[in-house]
């Protein structure tokens with residue numbers, strides 16, 4: 001899954017998402033050593049942690065997402081360490097006391113082989129006993145094959161407005177959710193331009209993640225249904241996993 005095409009849209013959509021920042025800052029500060037963030041994107045979490053003095057490296061496959069992350073950091077006078085690479089195949093000399101994969105980064109590993117390859121590779125980059133913390137959303141299946149507008153309208157200084165429409169398809173056998181984004185910009189003269197993006201995510205169930213972690217050499221995780229530590233229950237929107245390398 002290549003996020004290059006998404007780099008512009010991503011910050012518009014998620015820059016204000018802050019639910020997880022306090023949680024990851026706490027986890028990183030308690031770890032006390034170097035941290036690797038997998039799927040660091042445009043540096044939403046990476047810059048937040050770096051600003052708080054955490055020694056953090058962001059791993060990200062998309063060159064355009066990395067460029068955005070570096071722009072964001074430079075704007076705040078930070079020199080961000082970003083490495084281009086894939087969770088399955090990257091190799092770094094350094095080992096880390098903590099690896100984090102915030103905001104569904106592992107949902108771009110589509111098959112059990114890809115998932116195990118990535119988890120084993122992350123395990124190999126952790127010190128013994130090093131921690132691994134990540135979150136995954138619990139999908140709420142909206143109406144498939146129906147165009148939706150979820151209130152995402154962006155107003156630009158030039159007077160144009162951009163509306164994000166989406167259509168989702170659910171492949172139950174593969175556990176894939178594919179979202180087609182239709183991004184419509186209406187210019188002040190009334191002309192309309194449309195951009196189109198497709199994003200496929202692989203969703204997980206709690207116990208398959210627990211088994212994957214065990215296979216890859218991690219200890220049985222602590223699983224919560226919120227960033228505040230609440231239980232995973234009906235109605236939870238997120239699964240938060242905290243484990244360590246055996």
Ligand SMILES: C[S@@+](CC[C@H](N)C(=O)[O-])C[C@H]1O[C@@H](n2cnc3c(N)ncnc32)[C@H](O)[C@@H]1O
Pocket residue numbers: 001002003014038039040041042043044045059060061062065085086087088101102103104105108109
């Ligand atoms: C939903 S974004 C999350 C970005 C960031 N962690 C945040 O919280 O804003 C998922 C990120 O995972 C990255 N990604 C996709 N496949 C990956 C892979 N195989 N290895 C590492 N990162 C990957 C994408 O490029 C994207 O930047």
